[in-house]
Amino acid sequence: MLNGLPRLGCAALRFVDRRIERHGRAFVRPKGAPVLGENGRRGQRRIALVPFDMPQSGSNDVRSIARWHLAEGSAAMAGVEIPDLYRKCRILIDYGAVPSWAELGEKFGVKPATVKWWGQGSAVRARDSLPSQHLESLIDIVTDALPPDASPETIQGLVFGPASAFEEALRRRDPALLDHLLETEADRTSMQLILRSSETGLVEIDQPTMPQPKVTVGPGAWFRIECRSQRPVRHAVAIQNCRQIWGVVPIDIADDAHRMLAPGLNPAGEAIFMREKDLLGLNRFIVFQTEKPAPHAIGERMKLGIALDYPALATLIDFYRAQPEITRRLYLLEIRIGEDA
Structure with a gap:
């Protein structure tokens, strides 16, 4: 030495x-x-x-x-x-x-x-x-x-x-x-936050035309996310990040092949809603759009709803980075959940 x-x-x-x-x-x-x-x-x-x-x-x-x-x-x-x-x-x-x-x-x-x-x-x-x-x-x-x-x-x-x-x-x-x-690739203008009203059953749509500030929703509020793509969508993976936790969010592709819906569709083909009661604060919802399907390990976690550990996150990122830039898309929506967000 x-x-x-x-x-x-x-x-x-x-x-x-x-x-x-x-x-x-x-x-x-x-x-x-x-x-x-x-x-x-x-x-x-x-x-x-x-x-x-x-x-x-x-x-x-x-x-x-x-x-x-x-x-x-x-x-x-x-x-x-x-x-x-x-x-x-x-x-x-x-x-x-x-x-x-x-x-x-x-x-x-x-x-x-x-x-x-x-x-x-x-x-x-x-x-x-x-x-x-x-x-x-x-x-x-x-x-x-x-x-x-x-x-x-x-x-x-x-x-x-x-x-x-x-x-x-x-x-x-x-x-x-x-x-x-x-920072370099994410589309921040093509994701919509859709809230479900507990009183009327109607929805409120926030569709920004510019990079949007962080949206705030109350704890336990029901919402869903809709992501629009100019290119036909073949495969998509959605994840939720809050602090050091990385969760998998179910996502389905609409019949028109240009919309990705999280947390997906019910058997009748209707969009369903989700809510977050535990992970209060800034939550990032990220959608990966690719031409090829995600690796088997990621697909299994999507089916079972298992959170991503660091090796699984590495697998997803490496898979996405390996796709040709012309065929891949990355989308981001930041939501503050809770009054203390």
Whole structure:
């Protein structure tokens, strides 16, 4: 360790070229810092790296500043200690960043059992030891699992830090990614709040023509949501978010194929209503419109009315992001429920 920073092997070298243009930051060995070896063997030398700011005047200038000082010899066969490696791999799968052990193995170019062996160890190999030629792949996998604005320092800290911090980062990733999608893509003008009058049975329709402020309804008030699409709707998923709770809302597509109705239709084809008595405050109702059906895990939760945990939320967001932008639509309606909203 040098000033609390881990020592990276040679395999991290190519990581710099990919990250420079994206973040304008990289890791280099400070002038005069020693190149450290393991057990005095020349073939297992490591280099202590620290981050530094890089100018944004152009890629040529940036690359001219990123100078790497490597010791003689190859570190290709040296093992890099990755704390909690097996658990981090498990977290990547649980949170949907990588679908399965099989795909994780493909990303490393090895069998799934080999990846598990790196983390679990054996009688002849220490646990949490990653062959340094695979460090670049691990950095790529972690980078892809994080929001696009994750800095090299953040990625390095998560790769070489404890699994608890790694899991927390992935837990925060999906709400952050969804917030970014809502900010950049969400249609806030095509969703209607429809209230049911308890006295007359009539409905009151609020159909804004501009991005609307948050609508307020009383606790226990019956309402439904109607979302209109200019494109024919093939599949839709609706969720409700209040604080850290993510619920699935039933949704049906109307016969005209241009309206999505939440919480859906009764057997007679009539729109039904819902109410919220417990989650008071700001509630966000979000509709995902896609050409392809949602993954099976999401479909099952929709059928059973089971709330989304973080891995399920990750699955839904990753599925939506994988759809071509021309075929996907995202809608948002914010409702304050309760007098203290």
